[in-house]
Structures are given as structure tokens and as C-alpha cells.
Amino acid sequence: MANLTLVIDEDVLRRARVRATEQGTSVNATVREFLDDYASGRDAHREARQRLLQLADRSSASSDGRHITRDELYD
Numbered sequence: 001m002a003n004l005t006l007v008i009d010e011d012v013l014r015r016a017r018v019r020a021t022e023q024g025t026s027v028n029a030t031v032r033e034f035l036d037d038y039a040s041g042r043d044a045h046r047e048a049r050q051r052l053l054q055l056a057d058r059s060s061a062s063s064d065g066r067h068i069t070r071d072e073l074y075d
Contacts, residue, residue, distance in 0.1 A: 006031075 008016075016027045037044060 013027065016030070020027050020030055
């Protein structure tokens with residue numbers, strides 16, 4: 001493996017470390033996975049959004065035109 005040096009804002013790195021720890025991983029592993037996906041042309045977030053939109057299009061659920069708030073979803 002090769003080493004890569006990045007210049008990152010300290011606050012961004014601190015928040016990334018906290019989030020990675022919460023997810024049981026490391027910033028290093030997260031960046032490595034992102035770069036692997038990026039280099040391979042994969043975009044997991046875009047693919048997930050597309051699958052979600054496809055499911056929504058096929059869904060028979062309806063709000064009858066009513067706007068539903070986030071709070072109502074968790075009541």
C-alpha cells in the first residue's frame with residue numbers, strides 16, 4: 001500500500017474521527033473505501049438514491065397531497 005498525505009481542516013478531521021468511531025471504523029478506512037469506490041466509478045449514494053426513487057415510484061402509498069412533517073413520521 002502507498003501512503004497519502006492530505007491537508008484537512010482540524011475541525012473537519014475531528015468531526016470525521018468522532019463519526020467514524022460511532023460507526024466502528026476509522027477515518028483512514030473510510031477514506032480508503034471512498035477512494036476505492038471513486039476510482040472504480042461506483043457511487044453508492046447515487047445508486048441508493050436511485051433505488052429509493054424507483055421504490056417510491058412503484059409504491060401505492062399516498063399522503064393524499066398532504067405535507068407530512070418529520071415529527072409526524074415518528075409519532
